[in-house]
Amino acid sequence: MNDAILRYNLVERVMHWISAITYCYVLLTGLAFYSPHLYWIATLLGGAPTSRYWHPWVALVFTAVLFWMLRVWLGDMRITPQDRVWGDAVGHYIRNEDEDLPPIDRFNIGQKYFFWAMLYSGIVLVLTGLVLWFPELIPWSLRSFRYVAVLLHVAAALISIGAFIIHVYMGTAVVRGGFTSIIRGEVSPAWARTHHRLWYHRVTGR
Numbered sequence: 347m348n349d350a351i352l353r354y355n356l357v358e359r360v361m362h363w364i365s366a367i368t369y370c371y372v373l374l375t376g377l378a379f380y381s382p383h384l385y386w387i388a389t390l391l392g393g394a395p396t397s398r399y400w401h402p403w404v405a406l407v408f409t410a411v412l413f414w415m416l417r418v419w420l421g422d423m424r425i426t427p428q429d430r431v432w433g434d435a436v437g438h439y440i441r442n443e444d445e446d447l448p449p450i451d452r453f454n455i456g457q458k459y460f461f462w463a464m465l466y467s468g469i470v471l472v473l474t475g476l477v478l479w480f481p482e483l484i485p486w487s488l489r490s491f492r493y494v495a496v497l498l499h500v501a502a503a504l505i506s507i508g509a510f511i512i513h514v515y516m517g518t519a520v521v522r523g524g525f526t527s528i529i530r531g532e533v534s535p536a537w538a539r540t541h542h543r544l545w546y547h548r549v550t551g552r
């Protein structure tokens with residue numbers, strides 16, 4: 347593409363794909379521990395001891411990448427009054443009436459909510475996960491804390507799974523051109539103008 351616009355630079359793409367790979371590993375091994383019906387996943391991933399060993403370590407890498415994303419994308423992820431106007435008009439988005447949508451910057455409010463949902467559920471997951479990783483460090487008098495940690499760990503995991511399913515569906519099946527941008531980095535001017543007009547004006551000066 348000659349007149350292509352850079353949507354994600356190499357660092358952003360590497361960061362994104364490390365988050366995707368680590369999240370999928372932690373998700374799959376976590377599902378294996380969650381239910382006996384899903385235990386076969388651990389077998390496919392090298393066995394239960396291997397899965398149990400790597401699950402918390404890979405989770406730490408995922409959490410670190412979430413904070414890396416926060417540093418790189420914080421400026422783009424803050425919810426603005428324009429996002430709320432766009433959110434109020436989301437019916438046009440659902441009906442594919444893109445021309446009737448108010449202009450938005452680099453990310454829409456759904457993408458921003460997704461980011462914050464992953465960050466906050468990731469924080470709850472890592473904090474409660476540490477309790478489950480080192481239960482012997484919790485004093486016996488605070489043992490009920492462990493049960494709370496189990497419940498919160500599962501609740502945060504379910505929220506992140508819901509957000510993740512919507513994210514992958516939107517990125518691969520609904521918004522054409524989005525997936526190419528997170529692989530190759532570039533989008534066409536028409537794509538940028540249609541989906542993120544304020545961002546298009548900002549980066550092209552047109």
Ligand code: HEM
Pocket residue numbers: 353362365366369370415453456457458460461464510513514517518521524525526527528
């Ligand atoms: C196999 C899994 C994944 C796929 C196929 C995928 C796909 C995509 C695509 C296509 C985009 C570009 C969207 C656009 O600019 O229009 C994107 C952006 C993004 N991805 Fe992923 N992703 C995956 C996993 C993850 C995970 C686990 C996270 C966890 C934090 C994540 C966080 C983000 C964020 C914050 C953005 C930028 C804002 C957004 O588009 O939501 N992705 N992803």
